[in-house]
Amino acid sequence: MPVRSSSPSGSSSSSFDAWVSATPSVPRVRGRGQPRVGGGLRFAFYGRISTTGYQDPVSSRAWQIEAAQRVVAGRGRIVVEFFDPGASRSVPWVKRPQAAELLAAAADPDRGFDAVVVGEFERAFAGGEARRVIETLAGCGVQLWLPEAQGPVDLDDPEHRALLMMLGHQSQREVLRTRFRVRSAMAAQAREQGRHLGGRPPYGYQLVDAGPHPNQVQASWGRRRHRLDVDPVTAPHVRWIFACRLAGMSAAGIARELNERRIPSPGVYDRVRNPHRAQAVWTLRTVAAILANPRYTGRQVWNRQYTDHREAVPGDKRTSLGPVRIWNPRADWAISADRTHPALVSDDDFTAAQEISAQAVPEDGSQRRYALTGLLMCADCGRRLSGHWVNGRPGYRCRHGHTSAQPAAEDAPPWVYWSEARLVEQVIAGNAALPGVGGVASLAANLRRREAVIVCGSGSIKIETADDQPITPVRVRDxxxxxxxxxxxxxxxxxxxxxxxxxxxxxxxxxxxxxxxxxxxxxxxxxxxxxxxxxxxxxxxxxxxxxxxxxx
Structure with missing residues (x-):
């Protein structure tokens, strides 16, 4: 039955609010007198949540501050709040925005609070961070109150020190245990179920609906599974990349050809998932990553890389040198037994492409040596000529900055190319002041000893040393x-x-x-x-x- 009010709505609401505010905050217990607070201590509340995408800051703050109010009930009231959304418990207080602000406020003699209270130990601390914060606050004359201690923490009390140590280890253990469980579960899902475990789909694929979520509770919320399917726009480019690699084209050559054809790179094609790569182009690394991705065979693969937190104390991010991505051995990869999505390349072609990528020496087994590397300068742009093997012989060229990711400028001069044999022959023939120089090895030694370089143009060469008069600048526009x-x-x-x-x-x-x-x-x-x-x-x-x- 609806409740009928005998007074106007506004009057009823104001009287109800007055009644609620006058109600004791602590329930009355039979046989016990209620202590009356005539002022008491002024508390600063601190709370935290790890993520904002998976947790509700409003509800989390509500239960944390409610737990803190139970601790200070009858002994004071909370006058100021500090709440850090999206802060890990492993991050020290000085690196949390609100926690750092609280410490700065505590150091102010005119602060508006006498003590700090938290709703739960794990919401504020991990490892030995609690003791460090307590010592810092104690130096400012501020106490820290914990629900687990049922009041203020006293570092001179052996029981309190043991309690802090136990809670710190327990909080740190929870981080490691969660990390292990999540990694193990994801590996099993990829290996046994072939599930797509999130992230951007590989270039050439798109995400499509795969039915209801396997977890019944998640499915009741309307969540769906996703799987990989062929992207009709980008899949032909992936097939073409593998075909070119099998034909003997280098990864740099493939990237250069893609850029010249104006094929959108993965970062440009998927702007939604790559907002930071608006001007991305095809690079050697991009092509190499596609050629090395076994998911193009139709299998689900996970755990090819892992994040090494580089923690001196496992689970304690304060001791981390910074996370880095490290490749796992192939034996540690989680690979589905069956194909879970359409393949863009056959197993034989994928394996053949990996063997091509793994060749460290030419097919004949010979070593390619460039004796004049670093000793040849371009007369047009001043760059050093790079080694280039052509027709079984060493040569040197300058492309004036043109790479697989940097197309040549329209007004760029022609590339400079010299075969090693022709270069050595003309240098020796045109410089009589080269005693004892009879080959490329002796010429390279002579140049290094004199600290000289060979300035190479499209049809001219000249030896220059530090004592020589420099050549006239070339390519003067006017x-x-x-x-x-x-x-x-x-x-x-x-x-x-x-x-x-x-x-x-x-x-x-x-x-x-x-x-x-x-x-x-x-x-x-x-x-x-x-x-x-x-x-x-x-x-x-x-x-x-x-x-x-x-x-x-």
Missing amino acids: ESDAVGPRQKCSGLRETGHNRLNSTTTAARNRCGGCENCIGAAQQETPSDLTQSVMIDMGFNVSELSCAPRPRI
């Missing part, structure tokens, strides 16, 4: 651009010698030894010097782009 207030110094260029001090390295250029340039550099700011160096090099500063280009 003669007027190359003329500036410091045209007296024509030695500004990009080679491997005569590095300037930290004041001049902002330009990423070297000086050929001109005293005027060095003197001017010491009087200028790095930004002014950078601009002047670019002008002397023939670059139009107003047209420069801020996008960095990787050096090979």
Whole structure:
């Protein structure tokens, strides 16, 4: 039967609220007198929840503060609250926002509380953190009250010290036990049931509905299972990647071809799950990760990697050096016995692709050596030439910053390429002042001894040392651009010698030894010097782009 009120709604509500507020906070017990609080201690309440996505901060705070009120009932009241949502118990107080604010407030002589109370030990502490916090608060003249101690904690009491030690170990053990149970259960679900255990689907797949949740309670809440299915847009790209790898193409070559074809990378295709990779491109690592993923065979695979928390004390994150991802041995992977989703590559093709990736030497078993690595500089861009094996012979090339993830610029000069044999022949023939040089090994030793490099152009080569007059800068866009207030110094260029001090390295250029340039550099700011160096090099500063280009 509905309750009828004899007074207006507003009056009834106000009278009811007055009655509730006048009701004793502690239930009356027969035979015991109720202590009356004439002020008492002023308490600061501290609470915490681990996650905000799986816990309700409102309800969790409510039961924690209710438990704290039972502890202080009759001896004081809570006047201020500090509550940390989404903070792990293993994180020390100084790294929790609200806990750190509480400690700072406790150190203030004009604080508005006399003691700190928590609703449950595990909500606030783990390991030996409780003792450290109690000692810090005691130094400020503030007590800590715990429900487990039924009042204030006294570190001089042996029973209280033993209680803190037991509660700390119990809280830490709960972390380790939960971690072990979750990992073991997930491994069994992947191995025995072939279940998709969350996370982003591999490139080439999409998530589809797989029926009701196997847990009846979860299913009653409307939760559904998910499984992997072929993505009609990206699956052909995965098949093409494996086909190219089996045809002998390198992972870098595959990435370069994908970028040139304007195929969206995994980060660009799935913007919802990759909001931080809006400008991602295909890289060697991306292609290698796809080629090494056994889930493309149709099997569910889990535990390929694990998070090593690097904790000196297991379960205590305060002793962690920072989590890192580490690859597990293949024997520790949880692989489903049966296929759980459509395969994009056969078992034989996947195995063959892994064997190609595992080859450390060429097919003939010979070792590829590049004797002149680091001794060849590009005359166009100043980069060092990289080794490149062609037709069974060593060679060197400069792609002017072009990589699998960095397409070549439209106005970039042609690539510079020199075979090792032709390069050595022309260097020896054109430099009579190379005594005792008769091959590539002796030439490399001579260059290193003299601290010299070979500047290579598309059709010219020249040996340069630190004492030589530098070559004239190339690729000057306009003669007027190359003329500036410091045209007296024509030695500004990009080679491997005569590095300037930290004041001049902002330009990423070297000086050929001109005293005027060095003197001017010491009087200028790095930004002014950078601009002047670019002008002397023939670059139009107003047209420069801020996008960095990787050096090979």
